[in-house]
Amino acid sequence: MRNKVLLDANIIIRFFEGESALDYEKSVEIIEEISEGKIKALLLDLVIAEIIYVSRRIYKREKMEIATVLREMILMEHLYVENQPIVLEALTLYAVNNIDFADAILCAKKRLEGFEVLSYDKDVKKC
Numbered sequence: 001m002r003n004k005v006l007l008d009a010n011i012i013i014r015f016f017e018g019e020s021a022l023d024y025e026k027s028v029e030i031i032e033e034i035s036e037g038k039i040k041a042l043l044l045d046l047v048i049a050e051i052i053y054v055s056r057r058i059y060k061r062e063k064m065e066i067a068t069v070l071r072e073m074i075l076m077e078h079l080y081v082e083n084q085p086i087v088l089e090a091l092t093l094y095a096v097n098n099i100d101f102a103d104a105i106l107c108a109k110k111r112l113e114g115f116e117v118l119s120y121d122k123d124v125k126k127c
Contacts, residue, residue, distance in 0.1 A: 005030075007043045007079075009050040016051075016069060017059055037078045045082045045105070048074075052094070052101045067095035085112060099123040 007030075014020060015027035033039045048070060055061040071091050074081050081087050089108035094101050100123070107127030109115045117124050 003039055005039055005041045007041050007047065009047050009054060012043075012047075012051050012073070013054055013059075016055065031073075034078050035076055040078050040080065042080045042082070043074070045087050048081070048087060049101050049105075064095045067091040093127065097123075097126065099126065103127070 010023075011027050011030055014023040015031055018024050030039075030041075034041045051070065052066055055066045056063065071088060073079065074084065074088060074091075086105065086108045089112055090101060090104040093099065093107050094104035097104070097107075099107070103121060103123045104127075106115075106117050106119070106124055110117050110127060117127070119125065
């Protein structure tokens with residue numbers, strides 16, 4: 001049995017969207033195994049950005065819905081996320097502001113770790 005896995009965006013997207021019956025069923029099985037502690041999974045923040053992009057652009061999901069579902073998933077006991085506090089703060093900023101997730105990550109790093117953000121992007125200057 002697998003005990004450590006890296007999750008790709010397509011696993012999470014199939015789980016959220018319920019597309020392709022076989023892929024969906026396998027995604028549900030994987031999420032259940034993580035939830036039960038049978039496997040430990042790492043979800044990279046770069047992959048979270050891809051999930052958000054695809055959910056928003058392809059599936060036309062609302063920002064708040066995306067952030068809420070991802071937040072719930074990220075807080076699963078056996079799912080580990082790189083930079084979890086930054087990602088959780090970024091999801092909040094993303095959901096309530098008119099910024100994309102990459103800008104939200106920069107804003108979260110600024111808020112939580114005191115970085116100065118240098119950018120020409122007006123959205124980043126909002127945070």
